[in-house]
Amino acid sequence: MAIADASHFDRLVDFLKQKRENVTFHDIIALAEVSAQSLQSFFQAMDAKVYGELREIAGYIETMRHEIGALQVNDLKNTRIPLAGEELGAIVQATEAATNTIMECAEAVMGADASDPAAYKALVDEKMMVIFEACSFQDITGQRIAKVVETLQHIEERVSRFADVMQAKDIDGFLNESERERAERRVKFLLHGPQLSGGGVDQAKVDEMFRDPLRMI
């Protein structure tokens, strides 16, 4: 609905159309009265519209507050994400420890003197048992990974819901300088990291490219 309506000013226009030879102070006061009366309906209409818009904004803010609450950001920031980070740290440590153990065993077997078959077999048996034990890390890390995946799903669900309700649109740019530098470094030095299946070329394809450089063009 338009706030300014022609009818609001009809009385003012009629008043101004009347011919006056000598404008008196009374005429000016009368003009002011008619102006005030004409604009009254205009301001009433405007008040109703502004009020409606303010109610809409208040409703939006209330919805946003509810959705921000539903995000449970403090739980994510203080509990879930730090715990996921600790789980990942523990996974890295466990895999590193297991790898070191296995490599130590392999190096011990490779470096062992095989001139005494019985002693050599005993050493190999012992190291194989240590390797079997070290491989048990996979069970624990599997459980830890499952917990991290669960946290990621939890975050994904909440962020997706928030984005849908808020009809969020992404904006370009970076959160801070460090984020920008990391992104630029990845582009500049072609740092894509390991690819998922089908995302990169395998060794056979690389070999083909080296055999026939024309394939690289």
Added chain:
Amino acid sequence: MAVDMSMPVLVVDDYNTMIRIIRNLLKQLGFEDIDDASDGSAALSKLREKKYGLVISDWNMEPMTGYELLKEVRADPGLTKTPFIMVTAESKTENVIAAKKAGVNNYIVKPFNAQTLKTKIEAVFAE
């Protein structure tokens, strides 16, 4: 040309376990003089101090990547002919092309096996 097993080899990787794996594989192949560095700039210093017969380098390292190391090596008249093999998880076509253009002698995609390493080293010295 046969591979000279007595030549010094420089292994560049920021992951100790990978250095250890490559070291063991090289030892199995018969190489004895093996050094390592944890990134491109550390490798460049070593390359300028000692004459290496082969560089085996990862790509993704900080602060200097293997890709930058390769370009530095090719730009340095004293190092430009040093054989250089990239061993990396970077398996996008654009990476292989960029490495080839920068002058890499061969390219191994992680994970790899002993046979692949052996074949690529032999191929580099057969060129």
